[in-house]
Amino acid sequence: MASNEDKPAVKEEENAGSWKDAIFNPRTGEFCGRTAKSWGLILLFYLVFYAFLAGMFVLTIWVMLMTLDDYVPRYRDRVPHPGLVIRPKELDMLINRSQPVQYTRYVQTLESFLQQYNDTEQERNEVCTAGDYFDQEGEVGEPKKACQFKRSSLSRCSGLSDSTFGFAEGRPCVLLKMNRIIGLKPRGEPYVNCTAKRDTPVQMQYFPSEGRFDKMYFPYYGNKLHERYVQPLVAVKLLLNKEDYNTELTIECRIEGSDLRNNDDRDKFLGRVTFRVTVVE
């Protein structure tokens, strides 16, 4: 019994020591309470253990990826309705007519955005029948054709005739596009309708006419099959007058005339978009 009691006492003596010994104990060669060998073993263990875990993780991820379709995501129920976004990607636009430097960045954004809609580019795409869905049957993995959307169809907002998209004259163009969603086929005749939130209406001009998104641009087949696909655009030209200058205009655009949602409480960009424009002379 007595010898039993002595043992722990001896152990404690080893454990005990000043704090310097706790970091490095020169007598036992212990660094932070472990010898080099002990450190080596534990580090090796963790190395092997984590390597195994990493392997297992990669394996499960790989198996999971194997089960996925290459062209269509498994679930699309989280994106049932498309969002509506504007170009330039700025919800607060301040346009100083007299200072081109100030609005050039908008112009540049629009210009580069419209590069893919250049007529030369688009002429390589199909000419589709307006007003009909462009359904394409075919084998799995067969590339799909895209309908052309020519930049010129945006006419005054195409940047072709007016390279400043109306910014210089104080009647700016804003491009609206609907988010791409695989397999989306809007019912009815979707068109964009913009209203200014004030008592007197603001004159606006839509391109293509009536701000329609033509059905021939639907459905979308995903970026792997539908490589040349371009979204249809709607340009809105705000026909502002002198009296509209220097005040902030809040404009809301909605997709109307179809089953696409535009009144979600939480998501303010679902089928609608609100932006503010201030034009300064």
Next chain:
Amino acid sequence: KYPYRVTCFLSHFYIFCGLTNAKAAEYLIRDGPNCLTPPPTTPEWVKFCRQLFGGFSILLWTGAILCFLAYAIQAATEDEPAGDNLYLGIVLSVVVIVTGCFSYFQEAKSSKIMESFKNMVPQQALVIREGEKMTINAEEVVAGDLVEVKGGDRIPADLRVVSAHGCKVDNSSLTGESEPQSRSPDCTHDNPLETRNVAFFSTNCVEGTARGIVVCTGDRTVMGRIATLTSGLESGKTPIAKEIEHFIHLITGVAVFLGITFFILAVFLGYSWLEAVIFLIGIIVANVPEGLLATVTVCLTLTAKRMAKKNCLVKNLEAVETLGSTSTICSDKTGTLTQNRMTVAHMWFDNQIHEADTTEDQSGASFDKTSITWGALARVAALCNRAVFKAGQDQLPILKRDTAGDASESALLKCIELSCGSVKQIREKNKKVAEIPFNSTNKYQLSVHETEDPNDNRYLLVMKGAPERILDRCSTIIIQGKEQPMDEEMKESFQNAYMELGGLGERVLGFCHLLMPEDQYPKGFAFDCDDVNFTTENLCFVGLMSMIDPPRAAVPDAVGKCRSAGIKVIMVTGDHPITAKAIAKGVGIISEGNETVEDIASRLNIPVSQVNPRDAKACVIHGTDLKDLSQDQMDDILRNHTEIVFARTSPQQKLIIVEGCQRLVSHTDTHTLTHTHGAIVAVTGDGVNDSPALKKADIGVAMGISGSDVSKQAADMILLDDNFASIVTGVEEGRLIFDNLKKSIAYTLTSNIPEITPFLLFIIVNIPLPLGTITILCIDLGTDMVPAISLAYEAAESDIMKRQPRNPTRDKLVNERLISIAYGQIGMIQALGGFFSYFVILAENGFLPSILVGIRLNWDDRSCNDLEDSYGQQWTYEQRKIVEFTCHTAFFVSIVVVQWADVIICKTRRNSVFQQGMKNKILIFGLFEETALAAFLSYTPGMDVALRMFPLKPSWWFCAVPYSVLIFVYDEIRKLLIRRNPGGWVERETYY
């Protein structure tokens, strides 16, 4: 100095008249009421604050404050600050306050039970003032009052006895002596505790009457001084409090290390300083296990309740575990180890020692009752005996009945009543005609009776007293019913028996009788007891009877269990060494075959000084010797003897012994700089004299029935049935809860890693946040709770009463190995399980892992509403946030799934789950409960708005299952290796 030597200048007049009422009133104002000042009770709000800010709560408070700080920084710098930190801060505060209230009310409940112990009936005292006897409230007694006490009274103050008639007092609550002491006006000793002429406040007068002058009242009494000594002592932290402190250090270390590392990383990655600070705080707070405080509190409460059912009432929740860590128990003798009731243990007649049954339930051995000698002995014992049963107890078992009279006479009364039937009838048949009561000069008591036989006109003289005195008066002895002359052989045989019984620590009485010859003492002879006119010599010796306060039945077994559990049991008593040693041997504190130095000396017939003290494992130390011992000698004794009895100890000495025991382990460390904990010492006791030791001990255990109020106040735990054996339950429960708390903490800590890593990866590789604050709280305060608590119900893996007590310096509640397992191994697997379901959900919705890295800036940008996924689809901010929150929900569900495996592996630390079984019903309930809760949170309509949790597709529940299986298999292999290679590398590195 104690004014016990009141010189007798007092006139006779005073002794009859006492104080005047005016004087008494004056003294009362001067000295205050005659009662003990209650120890300064901690105000309720202080107790409440202690619960709110003690131990673990500090960690949570710090977390809450950091959260508010982070929110303040965000509010000051951002337009739309995320509310997460604010909510987290509020939740943390609520958790601390709720658990604080919970444990406060829990302890309040215990202290209410304590209150009920207090004797609410005010004590009365009979004082003589202005020559008139009056009964007043004991509180109004003042110094100088003349007080009269009689058998059954409680002494109202310290009295200097001025006259006494057969007065005996029971000092056991003060000194621990179980035998009543006689009181007389003579000053017999310098020490007030030893002298005969002082009766002490709050002791009991057992029999006789006495008149005394009050010398001290209230706190100035001996009792008051001990009580004051107690309240001056600081009791240290409980072992579990120390363990929790150590745990907090560890957890804070890990949190700060992680926080600082990722702060530096964040700065390198180009985050702004403020962002990095928010991350730092976030990481530190994420390390706080929010649910653990509640879990630990509930686990301790459950154990406390379980112990209360088994008659251990725990006053302080944290003390629940202390008995489990105890390595030494210093036990009082009287009342704790013994029944505190004199009982006839042995008899000597027919030249033979007979053993009487001393067990509480009369299950022990019996002896031959047919001998004529026994009949004679029983008759003497019944007749020469003034004790009677109190009225109205006929339905009670004989041993439970109350008696009026001296303790040893009561013992004889009960013994005879048990073996020969009604003593009352014997006495009625043998009418008493004369009696000489016991006095200290004669040392005998005699009475003369008529005989049972109406035709026999002789008188029967019966006598009992100190054996040697009785023997001197005898010329014959009765053997097998025949009178024989008392020869030398018989005398020697008597001496041997007397020595043997005395050596057992028993009080021996001799009995003799004489049928008086009719010619000398005819019927109607007038016996004169004052001037003895009859023979008291040449009697016939009948036999000896010896009495002891016998050990409780369950104690030897309990002591044995303590010993096999590696707990040293030391007896500390105020009683005589011989009695103490006898009881120690009886209950196994000195085990069979172990000898003291004195035993060896007498066996080898050599002087004590020649015996090598190392040969003796046992020792009995007298209080007066203790006084002369230096600290080193004391330590030496405690270290080198396994079986120790301290006798005749004073309250201060008890304190010294406890301190010595507490020093025991740490002694060898004194030359190093580190501060180590010593042995953990439990003290049991019931008397006021025990209370300083009770307070000083790591855990003081008081007796619920016989214990004095002072001792109960000083104690941390109360044995409601006064049974030492209940301590074993306490030890068992304490050890079990320590093991189970380890498991519970291992379980709870593990889920910390899957909770922190999402945030770390969010910072480092800019992926959408995989797990949000709300879901973390749902895990910590929701799904993890019941399984963590259920581990408190887990059965022990092996016989916990067969192993050594834990070493407080080495066996920590939470050690590096536990952290390594929980954080480094199981936690990591869990995190991978969570991440896997996160990647699955994102991939199945269109965001493949390859595009996720770095996507965070656009992902969290509210103005970016056309974020493109891997398939070319474009997402608005809200749409992808719903996916993100679905990921949070799935990550949360995955943690629940991997925690299934975790709770199952945490059931055992060494055994396989297959060996342990799944008998823990609460745990099975916990598994279902957490799953149901997770499903509820995910599928209840409205949760998407309330907690931002979304319904999961059924397949997503199974993502983490492979990882759950991996956890189970990995840990089973680990435990298999531990069992296969005891002391091997796996055990050294992973056995927590």
